Amino acid sequence: MGILEVKNVGKRFGGLQALSDVNLSVAENTVHAIIGPNGAGKSTLLNCLVGKLIPDSGSVMFDGQSVLGRAPYEINQMGISRVFQTPEIFGDLTVLENMMIPCFAKRDGAFELNALPAVSQQKDVVDQAMHMLEEMRMADKRHMHAAAMSRGDKRRLEIGMCLSQEPRLLLLDEPTAGMARADTNNTIDLLKQIKQERDITIAIIEHDMHVVFSLAERITVLAQGTPLVEDTPENIKGHPKVREAYLGESA
Amino acid sequence: MDAIILQILNGLDKGSAYALIALGLTLIFGTLGVVNFAHGALFMIGAFCAVTVQRLLNLSFQTVDETQKDFLGNPLKVDTPYVEAWFGPEIGAAIIDWSVPLALVFAIPIMLAVGYAMERGLIKHFYKRPHADQILVTFGLAIVLQEIIKYFFGANPIQTPEPSALKGSLDIGLMLGFDPNAIIYPIWRLVYFTFSVVIIGGVFAFLQFTTFGMVVRAGMADRETVGLLGINIDKRFTIMFGIAAGVAGLAGVMYGPLNPPNYHMGMDFLVLSFVVVVVGGMGSLPGAVAAGFLLGVLESFASTTWATTTIPGINQIIIYLVAIIILLTRPRGLMGRKGVMED
Amino acid sequence: MLGLDKKDTSLLIIVAILTLLAPFILNPFPAGSAMAQFNAGYPDLMQRFVIFGIFAIGFNILFGLTGYLSFGHAAFLGVGSYSAVWMFKLLSYNVIPAIALSVVVAALFALLIGYVSLRRSGIYFSILTLAFAQMSFALAYSVLSNPKFNLTNGETGLQVYADDPQIFHRDSLPDMPHLFGLSMRSTYKLDIGAWSFDFNVGYYLCAVIMMVMFYLAIRIFRSPFGMMLRAVKSNQQRMNYTGLNPRPYTLAAFVISGMYAGLAGGLMAAMDPLAGAERMQWTASGEVVLMTILGGAGTLIGPVLGAGFIKYFENIFSKINDTILHQWFSFLPDGIEDFMVFIVHPFIGKGWHLTLGILFMLVVIFLPGGLVEGGQRLGNWLRNRGKRSGEAKTKHEPAE
């Protein structure tokens, strides 16, 4: 029984069957990659997991509880954090504030009218955020406007924000898309380090095979809205169906 | 039955003014992505083009008539318009009589110029600014424009009558086989309705059938891609702004005979036209037109005795009520596109 | 101090000093002098400064922090005023229950309108608030003033009549709004030489309340809640995926700012017990938008400055008529005098709307941060100039 169980999920947009009969099981404390050619339904599947879309059929269970029909913030509070393809951060806020917001969300829940005490007096949250900033090696930039940072820094900040919520499942949507090789490698190292240092399950959607094969313990290949195979990276590499559907074209 | 036909007719007529203003607003929003609160002011400027033409045609020289006295008991100074002196009294009077249709010719270059100047001089610098900033700067511009008009033309409304040949009303009911006086409708209002249908049709045809229009429509859908194709979309958008200003201005010129122009008529229409655009769906041209006519008809029906006795005060709030209901049930208005103006 | 950091404390102290000494600061010119018409230190205007300051501070909590542009905030002000006058009519002229009820009713009203309007964002939200406010105005102006059910007294405005119950009214109490017998209109007049200063009870009540509200606003700005509101403005998507529900945050901000507006409305009625429908009109909502932007949206002090600026314009600039202009320029030769009057004429007196519109446009175009940004830029420029001349000196010195 995996921490995330997707059963028979289907989703249709008008005439397009984006997902059909998707089954996926992500085991706890593993790195699970979902790959597939463009239009395979990777993003649709992801959106079904985080509450942005509601599948037409099937079930999505996280840690034994259904996530269907819940709003994104509720699903996040259950322990699923999402990293976006282009970093989604609070650009107008400082780096430290960016890091504090998930800490508050972790501490106070989805809504708390905490309107009178100053942020600076919330020592526990400040400490937690600073600690995470240090771990992300950006403590020196804490007073910078987040929008003014480099793309790599934004990515690290976003991952840091997700981690500070101590999620049980971290979803990454093409975390290295559009990155230079060096930045990509840094991100891979960061993710490896994260995985080493804590008990966390990571599901990653990725195009870049380099990233996938450096990180993933299991891989699901999606094509035309259905999972083709699920296996270890080694087996996937040699799988004829996958070669045909995906690797053949990109290799 | 006749009462219903009458109110539908009236609603379409009312709606045609809303539709024209909303059409221009939507053109500007759809192409340039700018929320133009000064659009009502353009409508008002159009109406004052008619006033100006009327004033110009009435420019007069004075002759003293000893036989008549003015209010102070002095000999009366009689004004004779130059046009009457030049073309003879009859032709001169006829020219003055037709000043509103003549003003159309005059208003087109003026409105295009005003639109061009507005876009190049002000709006251009706000493409990248937040919508709130656009609303605010154009709101400020609307105040400035109306105060300038007020300074020159005063606060009182000024009559710009329709040509006397088009005065009066038609008994449409009689033509449809109802009793006399059942459905009476003013000729100029029918002219206005026809005019707006022609203009709306013209704008749609222009966008549909010309290359220029196709590029603009493509640009409305996806500005970046069209820009990548090496087409200078900005220049075309400037022209679109001019056209939108022209539509508003012509709507204003023709509106003058319906209700005499005053300096605040733009503000009076502004709130309403935004409601129309939002109900229609931001960025949707057919939506704007449909919503304009729809709200016109609803407003017309809400002002019937039947409606006001059933729900007292319904005529006061109908427009807003409709806006609220539509926005809550259809988040993007009647025909709005996803993702427009939701940031 | 008071849970604020050093910078905020000094800001609060400056505001406190300015408001408490306003009767002096606003009356810089001797009473009889030609410049006296620029004096703004009379009770009514001083009250308006702080009341609209409260209104704008509240509006800024919504607009400045969350970026939601409400075009219907005047409705809450109007509702507050009506509630307060009803308290005067039913209970007594004591301002405490009136102000309390105005805040409560405005909060409920804001909760209702906010709950519905906040289902949409962007311009849809603006139009929804506008629609609600215009509906409220139309209802207050005519529908709810019909003889059968007269809640608002329509065009004339709601006021206290001699035959109203006023169940707690005693003959010993003043026949106008008061605070436990201290009339809002009591004014100490202080004459120093040619100068004359008014110290009005109503003003000081409003001023104290404004300082409290300003203080609360600072606390809100610096609190986790305030940070969440800025997060709403910055990126709602990220907020959603960080386990935070933006809607209750924006709704809370909406209600809080509605309560500020209601308080302002209640105070307006307390200073002058008449509530007119036109203070609910969309142009009145537009005015508070102008105030906030003009002063500097999202800054603490900006809205207060903007409110003061616009009210000064409305009350002082609008009173300059041609006769006064001719007096000003009378030192010039006749022709030039007339010419100067001709040039200035469109912008003053009845032309104050024009001047305001132009200023507003200039601010939006060149100073998106409002007067506060202008002040900062000026400060920086002066500092840089000082520095540069300093640098120039240091560069120069070694050469010598």
Added chain:
Amino acid sequence: MSKNQVTRRGVLKTGAVAGAGVALPTIFTASSAAAYTNEPTGGTVTLGFNVPQTGPYADEGNDELLAQQLAVEHLNGMGDGGCLNTFTSKALKGNGILGKKVQFVTGDTQTKSDAARAAAKSMIEKDGAIMINGGSSSGVAVAVQGLCQDAGVIFMAGLTHSNDTTGKDRKKNGFRHFFNAYMSAAALAPVLSKEMGADRRAYHLTADYTWGWTQQESIAAATEAMGWETVNNVLTPLASTDFSSYIAPVLNSGADVLVLNHYGGNMVNSLTNAIQFGLLDKVANGKDFKIVVPLYSELMAAGAGENIKGVLGSMNYNWQLDNEGSKAFVKSFGEKYGKPPSNSAQTCYAQVLLYADACERAGTFNPCGVAEALEGFEFDGLGNGKTLYRADDHQCFKDVLVVRGAQNPTNAYDTLEIVEVTPVEQVMYAPDHPMFGGAEASLGECNSGA
């Protein structure tokens, strides 16, 4: 000057602060030694002119302002154009009021109660205005009147036509020279009956607010008493700019007269729309269709242009009125400003002179004294002919003009012609008339602010 000011305000000098003093707490700005609010102590007295300078009624406000400036000139003896001579009271000497030179300050009402009160307060609190004059709507008049009552100054209303101003909202410190809706109706009804017959069926369009309702109520009552029938009364929102949907059903309703209980922009547009629909060319119930606009003003007539031809209405005053006072005033106004005065201008002019005259006769600026001098004051001149300022409700009673849009105006100023001058007796009513607040309406006590 400065020292003078300290002593004349009767300030207690304290030893601690040399040259500074603190007055006792008082209501409003009157200090303890002053007998009443803004008691003038120098050589000048300040009047406050509160008129709309922005908004749709700005032109009317401007007209009022011109008339008030003219009145100040006349009071200060800068030539009175013979106006004062026609005034039956001879108390004014052309040397200001009570020997003090008259100054004035202006305020912008914006035709909004709030703004009007703010402007009035500013003039009272800051500029020391001893009275407030002017205005262009009933809402404003009632609001400012209440304020002046509280402040302890005299309020002389400008254009305000609602019954309430001197009806249920009457105040001891407030005075109205202008006529009201009841008087319009009383004056119009006989003329309407004479011109149109006694068996007409009337359709009312009424602006949906207090003034509209009282006007409609008055007209309906007066015409029904003459035998007319009221077919329908439709309330139109004040914010309406287009009345076509209200006009369209009129012809088919069985009515043969349309009564437009509208004012200002509403009236201009509703009348324009009615003419567009060709109502005046139609025959209904075998009679020529007619339109009535109970309250006319010159600016509305100008705004409505040719549409007013043949349309009946009433006015407080018209410059064509043929009496000595009127002629002198029109001449004086016309020579200075190049146009004849409007009826609101005449009211504002008369109000300033009436106030000044009352001060002279009372020998004081004390509002209670002035009010007493005005109450029951009978005079002639200033334009309207014989007039009474009734003591019971502070309403002026004088002849009312019934006017009609002229068929062939010779210039921009004679677009209205006087049909009949209804004698004052016909428009009289009891002070406790139910339309005027009934027996409960009371002026209250005079307030001098002391």
